Amino acid sequence: MSSVTILYVEDEESDVMLLQHVLAKTGIHNPLQTVKDGKEAKDYLAGNPPFGERGLHPLPGLVLLDLNLPYWSGFEVLEWIRQQPQLRRLPVLVFTSSSRPDDIARAYDAGANAYLVKPNALADLTAQALALRDFWLLQNRLPDTLGTRFTAPSTG
Amino acid sequence: MKPAVIRVLLVEDSDSDALLLQESLGETRPGEFEFTHVECWEEAVRCLRQKQFEVLLLDLLLPDITGRDTFLRARAEAPHLPIVVLTGEANEALGLDAVRHGIQDYLIKGQAYGRQTARAIRYAIERKQVEIALTKAEEALRDSERQLRDWNSELERRVAERTASLEETISDLEDFSHSITHDLRAPLRAIRSFAQILGEECLDCGRPRAQDHINRITGAAARMDKLIQDVLQYSRLARSELRLSPVDVQELLRGIIESYPAFQPPQVEIQIEGPLPHMLGNEAALTQCFSNLLGNAIKFVALGTRPRVRVWAERMGNPKAENRNPKEGRSPKSEKGDKPLPAGAEPPPATNPEPPVTQHASRITHQVSPSSPPLTPRPSVRLWFADNGVGIPKDAQERIFKMFQRLDKSYDGTGVGLTVVRKAIEKMGGKVGLESEPGCGSRFWLELKAVDESRPSGNVEGPSG
Numbered sequence: 001m002s003s004v005t006i007l008y009v010e011d012e013e014s015d016v017m018l019l020q021h022v023l024a025k026t027g028i029h030n031p032l033q034t035v036k037d038g039k040e041a042k043d044y045l046a047g048n049p050p051f052g053e054r055g056l057h058p059l060p061g062l063v064l065l066d067l068n069l070p071y072w073s074g075f076e077v078l079e080w081i082r083q084q085p086q087l088r089r090l091p092v093l094v095f096t097s098s099s100r101p102d103d104i105a106r107a108y109d110a111g112a113n114a115y116l117v118k119p120n121a122l123a124d125l126t127a128q129a130l131a132l133r134d135f136w137l138l139q140n141r142l143p144d145t146l147g148t149r150f151t152a153p154s155t156g
Numbered sequence: 157m158k159p160a161v162i163r164v165l166l167v168e169d170s171d172s173d174a175l176l177l178q179e180s181l182g183e184t185r186p187g188e189f190e191f192t193h194v195e196c197w198e199e200a201v202r203c204l205r206q207k208q209f210e211v212l213l214l215d216l217l218l219p220d221i222t223g224r225d226t227f228l229r230a231r232a233e234a235p236h237l238p239i240v241v242l243t244g245e246a247n248e249a250l251g252l253d254a255v256r257h258g259i260q261d262y263l264i265k266g267q268a269y270g271r272q273t274a275r276a277i278r279y280a281i282e283r284k285q286v287e288i289a290l291t292k293a294e295e296a297l298r299d300s301e302r303q304l305r306d307w308n309s310e311l312e313r314r315v316a317e318r319t320a321s322l323e324e325t326i327s328d329l330e331d332f333s334h335s336i337t338h339d340l341r342a343p344l345r346a347i348r349s350f351a352q353i354l355g356e357e358c359l360d361c362g363r364p365r366a367q368d369h370i371n372r373i374t375g376a377a378a379r380m381d382k383l384i385q386d387v388l389q390y391s392r393l394a395r396s397e398l399r400l401s402p403v404d405v406q407e408l409l410r411g412i413i414e415s416y417p418a419f420q421p422p423q424v425e426i427q428i429e430g431p432l433p434h435m436l437g438n439e440a441a442l443t444q445c446f447s448n449l450l451g452n453a454i455k456f457v458a459l460g461t462r463p464r465v466r467v468w469a470e471r472m473g474n475p476k477a478e479n480r481n482p483k484e485g486r487s488p489k490s491e492k493g494d495k496p497l498p499a500g501a502e503p504p505p506a507t508n509p510e511p512p513v514t515q516h517a518s519r520i521t522h523q524v525s526p527s528s529p530p531l532t533p534r535p536s537v538r539l540w541f542a543d544n545g546v547g548i549p550k551d552a553q554e555r556i557f558k559m560f561q562r563l564d565k566s567y568d569g570t571g572v573g574l575t576v577v578r579k580a581i582e583k584m585g586g587k588v589g590l591e592s593e594p595g596c597g598s599r600f601w602l603e604l605k606a607v608d609e610s611r612p613s614g615n616v617e618g619p620s621g
Contacts, residue, residue, distance in 0.1 A: 014346035021353060068338075097338050097345070120345045120381045122352045 004061025004142060005031045009041040009077065010095075011069050015118065019064075022122070022129045030137065033057060038072025041065075042080060045087055060090070061142050065112075067096040067103060075110050082111040089143040091136065162277065163208065166193045167200040168215040168242065173265060177213070177273065184270030189277075197221045197229065204234050211277050212239045213263075216250060227254045238284035240276055260284055330395060337388045341381060348377035379570070386572035389444075390559070393576060398438040398583045402607040405446075405539060406432040408439065409467060412446050424454045429468040433537050434607040441580040448573040449600055453543035455567055456598075461544060470538040472603065536586070538603040547594040557588070577602070 010016050016034050023032060035041045041063075044051040051057040063081070067074035074094060081087045093114040094107045104115050116132075119125050168174040174193050181189050192207065194200050197220045204212075212234060216226045227241050240261045243251040251262030260280035263273055351373040358366055406428060413419040413426055420426075435442075454463035548556060548563065555561045557578045560571040581588045581602050592598035 012342060012346075014350065015342075018346070018349050097342055100334060118345065120341060120348060121378065122349045125349070 003030055004137070005033055005058045006062045006064060007041070007044060007060035008032055008034045008064045008095075009036075009038070009069065009074070010034060010064070010066045011036050012066070015066075018122070018125060019129070022125050026126060026129050026133065028129060028133050028137070031058070033060065037070040038074065038077045039070075041069075041077050042072070045081065045084070045090075062136055063090060063092045064095040065092050067094060067098055067107070075106060078107065078110040078112060091140075091142060093132070093136070161190045162188060162210045162281070163190045164192070164211050164213055164277065165200060165203055165207075165209045166191050166213045167195075167197065167218065168193065168213070169195045169218055170215070171195075173215070173242075180270035181274055185274050188274070195219070197226065200230075201233055204237070209237060211281055212237050213242060213277070214239055215242045216247065216254075217244070223250065224253065227257065227259050231258055236284070236288060238277075238280040240280045258287075326395075330391070333391050334388075337384050337391075340384055344377050344381050344384070348374055348381065351377065383570045383572070386570045386576070387559075390572055390576050390579065393441065393444075393579055393583070396583075398441050398580070400436050400438055400584060400605075402434045403437045403439050403442055405435050405437075405442065405469075406430045408442060409446055409450075412443060412450065416447075418454070419450055424463040424465070426450065426454075426465045427467070429466060432467075432469045432539070433471070435537050435539070436534075436605040436607055437584045437586075438580075441584065445577045445580050445602060448577050449541045449602075452573060453541055453545060453598070453600070455569070456545040456564070457543070458546055464544045466540075466542045468540050468542075470540060470601075471606065472536045472538055534605045534608075536603050537606045538601045540599055540601045542597060542599040544597045547596050548590065548592040548598055549594050553590060553592065 008016060008019060010019075013036075020032060023030075033044070035044050043049070044057060045059070047054065047057075065074045065077060069077070072080075074096065078092055078094070081090055081092060091113045092111070093116055094112045095116050095118060096103070097118045099117045107115050114136075116128060119128055166174055166177065168177070178189075178191050178193070192203055192209070194203055195218075197218050200212075200214075203209075212230060214226060214230055216223060218226060221229060227239065230239055239254075239259045240263060241251060241254045241259055242263050242265055243254075245264055245266060248262075248264060251264065254262055260283045261276045263276055351370050355367060355370040355374065358370060361367075409428055409432075418424070450465060453465040457463045546564075552563055556563065557574050559575045561575075562569055562571040578588050581604070584604055586602060586604040588600070588602045590598055590600045
């Protein structure tokens with residue numbers, strides 16, 4: 001299993017604790033970094049203080065993004081990520097309690113890679129964590145670089 | 157009765173003609189006419205502006221104006237005054253022309269005698285009065301019409317204004333209910349999940365009472381969550397536009413039963429007495445309705461009874477259905493198993509005896525008229541769901557379609573299921589209802605428009621998925 005860092009953007013502390021609990025129980029040991037609002041998410045991804053030390057706060061390979069956040073909404077964070085040359089390929093999974101069709105459409109429009117609705121039962125959250133591991137961490141190939149520095153290998 | 161004196165303005169440049177006219181009138185009707193005689197148009201205008209007249213006698217050959225212009229000018233100068241023009245014998249066409257232009261009459265000089273002239277004057281006055289009255293009436297009518305148009309546009313403006321404000325309110329309410337439901341669910345998620353984690357951690361603590369309390373917390377939270385979800389689903393349904401297309405209800409029911417083990421043997425027996433005709437509906441909404449109806453049918457049974465549900469279709473009374481009556485024996489479709497059931501008939505006999513449904517079974521119907529009824533009413537199909545459950549007393553049959561209504565709290569549920577069914581069916585332009593008696597099971601039905609089966613359903617805009 002890849003050992004990419006997962007960044008979880010979530011203002012609800014109990015949701016963070018629940019995910020930590022479930023990841024531990026299902027044996028998903030990828031480092032989980034958490035930030036509690038949209039502004040922190042941007043600072044983390046941009047490497048601004050207090051997240052400047054990449055050894056402590058490595059760039060994530062996957063972002064779990066709540067939509068209803070203080071300061072900047074999840075949509076704004078997502079739009080911002082897609083505008084950053086160094087981050088535009090970063091896989092972002094929206095992880096929210098909203099199942100509103102408008103929100104789903106808007107999230108995809110803003111460049112979400114997936115849209116997951118937070119389940120309310122622990123068993124469902126466990127199932128979702130396992131599916132997430134199987135698809136996003138085991139099956140799916142993540143990009144080597146998150147930004148534009150990709151150059152096609154020259155032939156000959 | 158003494159007639160009032162008629163004041164005549166006579167415009168005539170020939171003194172002899174004027175004199176002749178005045179004398180002949182004076183002889184015929186002494187004292188009835190009072191003349192003012194002028195010889196040219198300029199003078200006539202002066203007189204008209206100074207004095208009141210009942211009639212204008214106008215020669216068309218004046219020193220300062222002649223012909224057509226004469227009566228046109230006169231009419232413009234005195235629009236409310238009756239005018240009789242005087243023409244020469246050779247100029248009768250001009251007289252006719254004058255009448256066509258709103259002049260009341262013409263007299264041909266030398267042919268008109270006293271009595272005739274008097275009559276022409278009186279008629280001219282009468283005609284003008286009628287004309288004025290008519291004009292006034294027309295004006296009043298136009299005013300009324302204008303007023304009506306004004307009121308109408310004012311009304312439309314107000315309706316638009318209120319509609320806009322209502323739409324805004326609805327949209328606010330939707331946002332409100334949406335955020336309420338989501339904000340309510342978030343803490344619930346924490347309560348439920350942490351109680352569950354606590355329960356797991358407490359498994360080996362050897363305190364069964366504590367475990368029971370935790371189970372009650374998770375149970376209550378789960379129920380609350382279900383309630384919120386059901387209400388959310390209902391409000392979504394209530395504000396959505398349901399697009400209708402032909403639905404193969406038999407296939408839909410089969411799919412629902414296949415995907416839910418709770419609808420399958422050996423726990424329950426659900427029997428579809430097909431073939432079921434295609435119905436005009438919304439597949440997603442119908443899926444919800446069928447699931448809810450089947451779920452209810454198997455849930456509300458007496459303890460120890462194995463739920464049994466039968467589903468069949470009944471074509472409702474309409475010319476088409478009558479044509480297909482097997483008695484007529486013409487339709488090739490009228491084979492065994494495809495017999496339409498006349499309204500009110502008993503369903504085909506089942507292999508297992510069913511609880512008897514008596515004639516006295518109370519009925520309740522919810523009807524809604526679609527916003528724009530089709531010109532020729534489409535035949536409709538009633539889909540029956542009969543169960544062997546506990547039945548519903550008559551006085552409760554209206555209530556069960558209302559939100560949060562639960563007859564027996566010993567059965568699990570939120571009391572939203574039938575409310576969703578009714579709302580969905582109404583949004584599809586249909587009806588729902590039931591026949592039931594306690595102890596005799598319930599027969600719920602929903603009625604939707606039938607699909608014209610002369611067209612292959614594949615060609616019609618089909619449901620996706």
